[in-house]
Amino acid sequence: MRFPRAGIKQLRVPLAVAMGLSAVLAAPSGASATPSASPTVETVITMDVATGQVLSIKKVEAPVSPDISNDNICQSSDVCWKSGQTPYADQGFFGTPGTLTGSWPYRSSFRTGSYTASGTWIYGGVSHSTGKRGPGTTVVLSGLATATSATIY
Numbered sequence: 001m002r003f004p005r006a007g008i009k010q011l012r013v014p015l016a017v018a019m020g021l022s023a024v025l026a027a028p029s030g031a032s033a034t035p036s037a038s039p040t041v042e043t044v045i046t047m048d049v050a051t052g053q054v055l056s057i058k059k060v061e062a063p064v065s066p067d068i069s070n071d072n073i074c075q076s077s078d079v080c081w082k083s084g085q086t087p088y089a090d091q092g093f094f095g096t097p098g099t100l101t102g103s104w105p106y107r108s109s110f111r112t113g114s115y116t117a118s119g120t121w122i123y124g125g126v127s128h129s130t131g132k133r134g135p136g137t138t139v140v141l142s143g144l145a146t147a148t149s150a151t152i153y
Contacts, residue, residue, distance in 0.1 A: 068098035068152050077114040081147040084108025093117075093150040104147040110139045116153040121145040 046055045072089035074080035079093040085106035093100060094113075110119040112133050119130045123145040130139045132153060 067096040068093055068100045068150070069095045070100050070102070070150075074111070075113070078111075079113050079115050079117040079119070079150050079152060080111040081107045081119060081150060082109045082111065084141075084144045091147070091150075093152065095152065097152050099149055099151040101149045102147075106144045107147040108141055108144055110141075110147070110150075112137045118151045118153075119147060120149045121147045 041059050041061065043057060043059050045057050047053065048055055070091060070093050072091060074082070074090040074092040075094070077094070081091040081093075081104050083090050083104075083106055088104075088106045091102075091104050091107075094115075107121060110121075110130050112135055114135050116132060116134050118132045119139070121128055121141070123143070127148065128145075133139065
């Protein structure tokens, strides 16, 4: 989850819970609201991190943002930027379609795992891409480079 700015926190909650909270916050005393849930709609509640005060409630088409995730272990099904130097860890990417950017130095290869994916890297100040590659593909770099993104399609 990303926070839009200091002091503000966005929460993802089940639609039924959010609809109930929305009704409580918006309905006059004694009034009630019946939520009508749609499986493709998600409610985002923005709260002040310091006070817990609800700042806004809005419905958005799900997903709010790509749910691509990253960790320092490459499972066999993960998209993976492999490390070419100790003590740098491999970087695994998994989840739903999206792009995750960062800076992962000393990468020696890129693997798509069970996804269709692409990766970008910088070498000599110039950015390069593996291009969109199907599942089960490994791209071996001829030297070490700094990976800057992984995309799952």
